[in-house]
Amino acid sequence: MTIKSLEDLKKIKAESQLQTKARKSNDTQIIIGMGTCGIAAGAREVMTAVLEELAKRNLNNVSVLQTGCIGMCQKEPLLDVVRPGEDRVTYGPVSPSDVPRIIAEHLVNGNIVEDLVVAKIPNKE
Amino acid sequence: MALVRAHILICTGTGCTASGAKDVLAKFDEELKAKKLRDEVSLVETGCHGFCEGGPLVIIYPEGTFYTRVKPADVAEIVEEHILKGRTVSRLLFKEPLTAEKVPNYDEIAFYKKQHRLVLKNCGHINPDSIEEYIGADGYEGLAKAILTMTPEQVVEEMKKTGLRGRGGGGFPTGMKWMFCAKSPGPKKYVICNADEGDPGAFMDRSLLEGDPHAILEGMAIGAYAMGADEGYIYCRAEYPLAIKRLLKSITDAEEAGLLGENILGTGFNFTLHVKEGAGAFVCGEETALMNSIEGKRGMPRPRPPFPAIKGLWGKPSNINNVETWANVAQIMFHGPEWYANYGYDKSRGTKVFALTGKVNNTGLVEVPMGTTIREVVFDIGGGIIGGKKFKAVQIGGPSGGCLTEQHLDLPISYESLTAAGAIMGSGGLVVVDEDTCMVDMARFFLEFTQRESCGKCIPCREGTKKMLDILIRITEGKGREEDIENLIYLGTQIKTASLCGLGQTAPNPVLTTLRYFRHEYEAHIREKRCPAGACKALITIKIDPAKCVGCTKCTKACPVNAIAGTVKQPHVIDQDKCIKCGACVEVCPFKAIDKK
Numbered sequence: 040m041t042i043k044s045l046e047d048l049k050k051i052k053a054e055s056q057l058q059t060k061a062r063k064s065n066d067t068q069i070i071i072g073m074g075t076c077g078i079a080a081g082a083r084e085v086m087t088a089v090l091e092e093l094a095k096r097n098l099n100n101v102s103v104l105q106t107g108c109i110g111m112c113q114k115e116p117l118l119d120v121v122r123p124g125e126d127r128v129t130y131g132p133v134s135p136s137d138v139p140r141i142i143a144e145h146l147v148n149g150n151i152v153e154d155l156v157v158a159k160i161p162n163k164e
Numbered sequence: 165m166a167l168v169r170a171h172i173l174i175c176t177g178t179g180c181t182a183s184g185a186k187d188v189l190a191k192f193d194e195e196l197k198a199k200k201l202r203d204e205v206s207l208v209e210t211g212c213h214g215f216c217e218g219g220p221l222v223i224i225y226p227e228g229t230f231y232t233r234v235k236p237a238d239v240a241e242i243v244e245e246h247i248l249k250g251r252t253v254s255r256l257l258f259k260e261p262l263t264a265e266k267v268p269n270y271d272e273i274a275f276y277k278k279q280h281r282l283v284l285k286n287c288g289h290i291n292p293d294s295i296e297e298y299i300g301a302d303g304y305e306g307l308a309k310a311i312l313t314m315t316p317e318q319v320v321e322e323m324k325k326t327g328l329r330g331r332g333g334g335g336f337p338t339g340m341k342w343m344f345c346a347k348s349p350g351p352k353k354y355v356i357c358n359a360d361e362g363d364p365g366a367f368m369d370r371s372l373l374e375g376d377p378h379a380i381l382e383g384m385a386i387g388a389y390a391m392g393a394d395e396g397y398i399y400c401r402a403e404y405p406l407a408i409k410r411l412l413k414s415i416t417d418a419e420e421a422g423l424l425g426e427n428i429l430g431t432g433f434n435f436t437l438h439v440k441e442g443a444g445a446f447v448c449g450e451e452t453a454l455m456n457s458i459e460g461k462r463g464m465p466r467p468r469p470p471f472p473a474i475k476g477l478w479g480k481p482s483n484i485n486n487v488e489t490w491a492n493v494a495q496i497m498f499h500g501p502e503w504y505a506n507y508g509y510d511k512s513r514g515t516k517v518f519a520l521t522g523k524v525n526n527t528g529l530v531e532v533p534m535g536t537t538i539r540e541v542v543f544d545i546g547g548g549i550i551g552g553k554k555f556k557a558v559q560i561g562g563p564s565g566g567c568l569t570e571q572h573l574d575l576p577i578s579y580e581s582l583t584a585a586g587a588i589m590g591s592g593g594l595v596v597v598d599e600d601t602c603m604v605d606m607a608r609f610f611l612e613f614t615q616r617e618s619c620g621k622c623i624p625c626r627e628g629t630k631k632m633l634d635i636l637i638r639i640t641e642g643k644g645r646e647e648d649i650e651n652l653i654y655l656g657t658q659i660k661t662a663s664l665c666g667l668g669q670t671a672p673n674p675v676l677t678t679l680r681y682f683r684h685e686y687e688a689h690i691r692e693k694r695c696p697a698g699a700c701k702a703l704i705t706i707k708i709d710p711a712k713c714v715g716c717t718k719c720t721k722a723c724p725v726n727a728i729a730g731t732v733k734q735p736h737v738i739d740q741d742k743c744i745k746c747g748a749c750v751e752v753c754p755f756k757a758i759d760k761k
């Protein structure tokens with residue numbers, strides 16, 4: 040790595056900021072149910088699929104979080120998508136193969152994948 | 165490759181390493197691999213958060229959960245619960261000492277909430293060994309701005325506008341100091357960083373060097389450009405091995421990146437930096453002694469003038485600033501002088517880092533804007549006195565500083581206000597003492613330190629501090645004489661005026677200020693042969709009140725020298741010949757039957 044100009048420096052700065060982006064909470068979130076029920080139903084595989092898909096699409100401004108059992112165990116694995124200013128949408132049961140569709144349709148384009156929706160939690164703001 | 169969804173930041177500063185952070189780090193690596201999570205979770209070693217009290221510290225992002233006192237045995241649970249299932253491990257969260265409330269989030273802890281971290285902004289938040297992370301946090305942009313868009317004169321002017329003053333203790337305006345050196349003629353000049361932090365209880369420079377080494381390098385490069393120097397030294401005490409290791413690595417990395425060395429950013433500006441390890445003498449924190457030491461001579465100060473700006477290292481014009489001062493420079497260049505001057509109070513601009521230690525609940529590094537009151541630092545940030553005891557005084561500025569009392573609690577901290585009260589800003593040590601501390605004994609402690617560290621070159625400091633110490637020891641042993649107080653004041657004033665360097669000129673301060681505010685304690689020692697705080701062992705006797713003692717035998721078990729005898733359910737007696745006056749029995753007695761007088 041040699042820095043010869045301000046442009047070089049700014050390029051490295053941008054790259055480095057991508058690496059450390061996960062060190063702050065983002066407004067856009069994917070939340071996966073990781074209670075015992077979720078894990079038993081395959082939530083780990085769903086999470087792996089989410090992380091791979093986000094990496095593939097270079098989506099660095101999304102926080103991937105987990106939550107516990109919400110009492111709807113028969114619909115696990117559950118996956119929530121939160122977009123700033125919009126309703127929180129819970130999908131389930133989600134299989135790893137559904138993940139690319141949810142990310143492409145909902146997270147990126149803002150169109151809810153209706154056939155997988157379990158619930159919508161209204162945005163309080 | 166999967167996306168990294170979480171970052172585990174583990175502090176591996178000296179404090180946390182001492183409490184086992186390296187084992188915790190290794191255990192995290194092992195557990196994450198075992199659970200096949202290593203690809204999606206990044207493990208980052210950071211510098212000091214300044215909250216060494218609660219170490220080893222672990223912070224997990226994106227949530228920003230703050231775990232304290234993490235043991236290797238806790239790691240499996242954190243990985244299983246937090247990283248895998250997303251549940252906070254609440255038993256490891258920080259508990260506020262005042263409210264006993266558990267606080268999950270780093271930013272919401274009272275200790276951090278009331279601070280304003282400018283200089284320490286990267287400490288604990290970036291990996292200090294990674295130049296990329298430093299660049300990601302606006303690093304080296306200040307240097308680029310200075311050398312690409314400004315003339316050296318403009319840089320000096322900017323520094324003058326900020327109102328930044330030397331953070332090593334003297335408080336001399338940094339911009340002026342730079343101007344003197346910049347105007348000093350000569351093709352060869354040096355810039356020096358004073359990292360010989362030696363005050364008992366002070367560790368802010370160490371944390372900066374360990375937690376954000378590139379900030380010091382960048383600040384020095386900017387200074388070198390402004391003053392026309394092409395070579396610099398960081399004089400770091402050898403007792404900071406981790407700081408030295410990280411400095412050397414950051415210098416190598418910056419040279420490889422072309423941000424230090426020859427032809428920086430293609431401007432033709434050259435700057436080489438060396439690290440010189442100190443050999444353990446406190447006096448080498450004095451600038452002329454420090455330069456002697458770099459030159460390989462004995463670490464002794466020489467008279468000024470000539471000042472280093474005219475004749476410094478190897479006889480060439482030199483500028484020497486303290487670690488914290490240098491650490492301010494890069495941000496000032498990046499944000500501009502107006503931004504910096506926004507912070508502060510009166511003629512003291514910006515923030516100051518204090519090492520808060522002693523009898524407070526939260527010890528650690530505290531960075532506050534100038535003008536913050538001592539009450540806010542001790543009670544709001546420090547969480548008050550341990551065990552709910554009574555606040556007595558703070559010793560500010562280390563062995564060169566003075567004590568401030570309850571009447572100064574609402575004093576806004578600035579260079580002027582502290583000097584007016586008889587103390588000094590110093591490098592920023594802040595030792596809090598409670599009602600159990602004897603002020604005579606504390607003055608003796610600090611004077612013993614400076615007396616031992618006196619280099620011996622000038623007589624007032626060498627002989628005078630020794631005489632003062634003899635008197636103080638005599639007083640604490642109950643052999644004080646009526647004329648001792650006047651002699652202490654006379655000697656102290658003479659030493660302050662006649663000593664060659666800062667060490668001697670400030671050494672009597674702890675004695676003089678304790679005499680100013682706690683003269684009655686000295687008088688009690690001398691006239692009544694009594695230590696009001698019950699701390700001077702020669703002046704106290706520990707006795708059991710037979711009327712209160714129920715013979716529970718707790719004290720006999722606590723006594724380390726078997727000086728307490730008695731049968732169960734009968735009043736006990738202390739054998740005064742055996743008693744070492746440690747006070748262990750007083751602490752354990754549930755009936756308050758033991759008296760220390």
